[in-house]
Amino acid sequence: MEIAELSDLLVWAAATTFAVAMIAFAIDLGRRTDERLEARTEARATVGAGASGAVAAPDGAGPAADVGPGGPARRRAAGIGLSTSWLGTAMLGVAILLRGLAAGRTPWANMYEFTLVGSFVAMVVFLVWNLRRDVRFLGAFVTGLVTLFVVVGLNSFHVAATGVQPALQNYWLVIHVGVAITATGIFTVAFVLSVLQLLRDARETGSPFLTRPGFRWLDRMPAPAALESMSFRLNAVGFVMWTFTIIGGAIWAEDAWGRYWGWDPKEVWSFIIWVVYAAYLHARTTRGWSGRRAAWFVVVGYACVLFNFTGVNLIFNGKHSYSGIS
Amino acid sequence: MSERTYRPEGIADDFTTGEPTSAADARPEPSGAPSSPRGPQAPQLGWRGMLRWTWRQLTSMRVALMLLMLLAVAALPGSILPQRDQDPAAVVEYLGDHPTAGEWLDRFGFFDVYTSVWFSAIYLLLLVSLVGCIVPRTIAHARALRARPPRTPARFERFPVHVTGTTSATPDEVADAASTHLRGRWRRLPTFRVETGAEDARPARGALPGRPAARTVAAERGYLRESGNLLFHLALVGLVIAVAVGQLMHYRGQAIITEGRGFANAVVDYDTFESGAWFAPESLVPFSMTLDSFESEFATDTVAFAQSRDFTADVTVTEPDGSSRAETIRVNHPLEVDGSKIYLQGNGYAPEITVTDAEGATAFSGRVPFLPEDQVYTSRGVVKVPDVSPGLDQIGLIGYFLPTAVINEDGTAESVFPLPEDPLLVLEVYRGDLGLDAGVPQNVYRLDTANLTPSLDDDGGRVTLLLEPGDSVELPDGLGTVALGEDVPRFVALDLRHDPSLAWVLTFALLALLGLTGSLFLPRRRVWVRSWTSGGVTRVEVAGLARGDDAGLETEVDKAFGALPDVERDGPDGAGRAGGSGAGTTDGRATGSEED
Numbered sequence: 001m002e003i004a005e006l007s008d009l010l011v012w013a014a015a016t017t018f019a020v021a022m023i024a025f026a027i028d029l030g031r032r033t034d035e036r037l038e039a040r041t042e043a044r045a046t047v048g049a050g051a052s053g054a055v056a057a058p059d060g061a062g063p064a065a066d067v068g069p070g071g072p073a074r075r076r077a078a079g080i081g082l083s084t085s086w087l088g089t090a091m092l093g094v095a096i097l098l099r100g101l102a103a104g105r106t107p108w109a110n111m112y113e114f115t116l117v118g119s120f121v122a123m124v125v126f127l128v129w130n131l132r133r134d135v136r137f138l139g140a141f142v143t144g145l146v147t148l149f150v151v152v153g154l155n156s157f158h159v160a161a162t163g164v165q166p167a168l169q170n171y172w173l174v175i176h177v178g179v180a181i182t183a184t185g186i187f188t189v190a191f192v193l194s195v196l197q198l199l200r201d202a203r204e205t206g207s208p209f210l211t212r213p214g215f216r217w218l219d220r221m222p223a224p225a226a227l228e229s230m231s232f233r234l235n236a237v238g239f240v241m242w243t244f245t246i247i248g249g250a251i252w253a254e255d256a257w258g259r260y261w262g263w264d265p266k267e268v269w270s271f272i273i274w275v276v277y278a279a280y281l282h283a284r285t286t287r288g289w290s291g292r293r294a295a296w297f298v299v300v301g302y303a304c305v306l307f308n309f310t311g312v313n314l315i316f317n318g319k320h321s322y323s324g325i326s
Numbered sequence: 327m328s329e330r331t332y333r334p335e336g337i338a339d340d341f342t343t344g345e346p347t348s349a350a351d352a353r354p355e356p357s358g359a360p361s362s363p364r365g366p367q368a369p370q371l372g373w374r375g376m377l378r379w380t381w382r383q384l385t386s387m388r389v390a391l392m393l394l395m396l397l398a399v400a401a402l403p404g405s406i407l408p409q410r411d412q413d414p415a416a417v418v419e420y421l422g423d424h425p426t427a428g429e430w431l432d433r434f435g436f437f438d439v440y441t442s443v444w445f446s447a448i449y450l451l452l453l454v455s456l457v458g459c460i461v462p463r464t465i466a467h468a469r470a471l472r473a474r475p476p477r478t479p480a481r482f483e484r485f486p487v488h489v490t491g492t493t494s495a496t497p498d499e500v501a502d503a504a505s506t507h508l509r510g511r512w513r514r515l516p517t518f519r520v521e522t523g524a525e526d527a528r529p530a531r532g533a534l535p536g537r538p539a540a541r542t543v544a545a546e547r548g549y550l551r552e553s554g555n556l557l558f559h560l561a562l563v564g565l566v567i568a569v570a571v572g573q574l575m576h577y578r579g580q581a582i583i584t585e586g587r588g589f590a591n592a593v594v595d596y597d598t599f600e601s602g603a604w605f606a607p608e609s610l611v612p613f614s615m616t617l618d619s620f621e622s623e624f625a626t627d628t629v630a631f632a633q634s635r636d637f638t639a640d641v642t643v644t645e646p647d648g649s650s651r652a653e654t655i656r657v658n659h660p661l662e663v664d665g666s667k668i669y670l671q672g673n674g675y676a677p678e679i680t681v682t683d684a685e686g687a688t689a690f691s692g693r694v695p696f697l698p699e700d701q702v703y704t705s706r707g708v709v710k711v712p713d714v715s716p717g718l719d720q721i722g723l724i725g726y727f728l729p730t731a732v733i734n735e736d737g738t739a740e741s742v743f744p745l746p747e748d749p750l751l752v753l754e755v756y757r758g759d760l761g762l763d764a765g766v767p768q769n770v771y772r773l774d775t776a777n778l779t780p781s782l783d784d785d786g787g788r789v790t791l792l793l794e795p796g797d798s799v800e801l802p803d804g805l806g807t808v809a810l811g812e813d814v815p816r817f818v819a820l821d822l823r824h825d826p827s828l829a830w831v832l833t834f835a836l837l838a839l840l841g842l843t844g845s846l847f848l849p850r851r852r853v854w855v856r857s858w859t860s861g862g863v864t865r866v867e868v869a870g871l872a873r874g875d876d877a878g879l880e881t882e883v884d885k886a887f888g889a890l891p892d893v894e895r896d897g898p899d900g901a902g903r904a905g906g907s908g909a910g911t912t913d914g915r916a917t918g919s920e921e922d
């Protein structure tokens with residue numbers, strides 16, 4: 001069982017690394033808020049002097065336009081956040097691999113492993129996306145959530161690495177569960193985006209709570225419309241994957257349980273999730289429902305995803321009782 | 327263009343409504359305030375107008391959205407309350423525990439949520455709404471597929487992505503190059519549908535400067551996006567119909583068979599049988615099947631000790647024509663025979679038990695399936711012995727079969743491993759009237775002991791008999807003897823199902839997935855090029871418009887511009903480019919997408 005123990009150790013290390021990344025990203029957010037304030041005061045001063053020099057980019061331009069008073073600001077904290085994120089993700093990836101080696105099968109067959117892989121996917125989505133465009137503003141939230149998930153996984157869901165029962169010995173375990181986890185990881189990042197969209201939106205429309213100075217960092221987020229469009233792109237991918245998860249699950253259930261659909265609690269909740277995200281897609285294109293209201297669907301949808309994973313596994317007694325926790 | 331496109335009432339879609347006025351109002355305002363306060367307002371028309379109004383409401387986006395939300399909420403109770411279809415025993419138990427609430431819940435179908443009136447009403451309304459919305463859209467789309475790309479708009483400045491420049495080529499050459507590029511490599515499957523045209527000179531009007539005669543190119547791609555969306559919605563309808571037909575035509579039977587025995591595919595041979603309304607008994611192909619042997623494997627390592635690892639049933643199938651063949655059934659690998667699937671749903675031990683009554687006559691002899699209750703196959707079963715010699719009490723035995731038994735210090739026995747390494751049968755004995763003659767059907771796995779007398783020992787405790795294979799022991803109270811056979815046969819629980827709609831269900835599901843993918847990821851874009859000569863130079867402008875969020879629109883326009891001969895883009899000081907002219911770097915991507 002040495003490999004399994006090494007895997008567990010690596011998961012702890014990854015969780016710690018993610019926590020460090022989260023702190024670094026949070027510091028970066030705080031710093032930039034201060035810088036921005038300085039920039040604003042300085043800009044006002046220059047405007048007052050009748051010149052139109054270097055002015056901080058307008059709000060909507062997003063974090064890419066990181067032009068401080070003295071040219072582009074160095075964001076050392078964000079850099080630390082990124083490199084620790086990569087490190088933690090790599091460690092988590094190795095931990096998952098080792099877990100698979102120790103158990104002699106695909107490493108996503110129980111809740112603990114599902115948590116690890118889902119967190120891994122969320123991190124990969126964030127990091128790979130960040131290669132293409134600057135989404136470092138997501139760092140604090142994604143690493144924060146992932147730290148939470150991994151620690152909860154270690155403390156509450158951990159089971160020993162071992163084989164699986166006959167119904168799970170199937171290539172569908174790789175496909176159906178693999179795609180479901182990937183979708184969950186993607187939904188996680190999209191959820192973060194939609195929450196930021198709602199917060200930023202509420203701040204802009206003068207919510208008494210969110211207009212406090214403590215939420216100044218929200219001003220450094222992209223505009224709500226930009227956040228919504230990023231969230232949509234991820235949700236669209238997640239939704240297609242979820243659709244596939246359900247179809248694949250039905251094909252598997254047909255072979256394993258003798259019916260493709262039986263309204264087992266897990267099936268019910270997968271259906272609810274699917275319908276909520278379908279409603280989200282419709283809301284986006286329905287007059288009067290796009291924007292803020294549509295974002296609430298993402299929040300509800302993601303809450304359902306989390307419940308489907310935790311509540312349904314632990315509370316209800318269905319055919320999907322594969323958590324390994326008794 | 328717009329009058330040829332059917333749009334469900336309430337859809338917010340700037341692409342089909344025409345041209346956006348600016349990038350800013352192409353997006354919904356973030357405030358989330360309904361941009362159209364116009365709620366449903368019943369018109370004061372006759373009943374026909376009323377009907378039309380109702381229909382329009384039903385097929386509107388808003389109502390579709392409401393129905394989707396309702397569907398999600400309505401599905402919920404079925405995961406919380408026990409459902410008859412899944413677990414009838416749990417429903418009975420719930421009704422016993424909550425008599426009042428249970429009765430009310432039952433009255434409103436909360437124990438049959440997915441067949442209840444309200445659940446069905448929601449999804450049927452949704453389907454009607456969907457058909458009402460999809461059919462006109464399909465017709466409009468079929469027309470649009472044959473239509474030309476939309477006319478080149480007069481002003482490009484209004485578009486979110488817009489590039490201008492100059493070239494040494496003539497406007498005709500520009501138009502040719504643009505249309506070649508936009509059509510793409512394959513003639514049969516052009517990337518864009520392209521139409522070139524010419525415009526007359528335009529006099530200056532108000533703030534608009536005049537422009538000499540120009541060549542134009544109008545191009546559109548992504549018709550498949552709408553096709554995909556329609557395919558998706560239509561496939562959903564097909565899916566629901568296929569599932570319903572399957573429900574009507576299916577049948578399902580369960581049988582428990584022991585090693586060396588078999589069953590025939592006939593309604594009477596199943597322990598339980600259930601079928602849809604359109605089921606015809608003739609559709610049962612009369613094959614028969616014998617269980618030759620059953621094998622199971624369990625983990626022996628310390629971590630997962632006794633967890634099941636593999637189950638295999640070796641069977642012989644005999645077709646109606648008399649031919650027979652050997653097959654295996656495993657978990658996840660049902661056996662297909664004549665369009666039906668046979669699943670291995672359970673297994674256990676069926677010890678061979680013989681009861682001899684007080685007069686020495688054999689009152690019972692047979693294999694009795696003991697149903698496993700835990701991971702180590704602690705299995706429970708009953709033996710009902712009604713056929714004793716006249717005048718004697720009937721006998722009932724309740725007990726456990728332990729495949730690998732250990733006897734604890736306190737005298738109790740338990741099983742420690744699921745395979746029969748050291749089997750032991752533990753029985754309690756009852757006598758009296760088993761109540762089998764009352765004509766009330768009884769569960770064969772349950773013995774109602776209410777009217778029976780248990781056999782007690784001198785201390786008043788229950789007598790328990792312990793039998794190992796081959797043993798024969800006296801029953802207490804002089805009731806006779808009970809013997810356990812030398813071999814312990816295995817039994818398997820088989821589930822046979824026939825559903826002729828399966829292939830259709832799968833096909834529609836996959837079509838829906840395909841359509842959805844196309845509808846979400848195929849870009850729908852329009853690109854326009856205009857070129858004219860003024861003052862000896864050829865000026866070029868290119869504009870793009872996309873449906874929904876499209877991060878690639880900017881690249882598309884840049885590429886179209888770059889494909890023109892000898893072009894040079896205007897500097898930022900010139901007419902420039904509308905939208906975030908983000909220097910074409912990765913930041914440009916970011917800015918571009920934020921604007922669309």
Ligand code: HEM
Nearest residue numbers: 278281285334385386387390452455456459555562845846
């Ligand atoms: C079973 C019910 C329904 C489901 C599960 C469903 C699902 C979906 C999904 C997943 C999309 C996303 C595709 C995309 O965004 O391009 C979509 C788009 C769409 N749906 Fe539905 N739909 C349903 C019913 C309806 C109904 C009743 C209507 C008509 C009122 C409708 C009209 C539309 C339209 C117009 C779009 C395209 C939106 C756009 O322009 O992007 N749908 N639907």
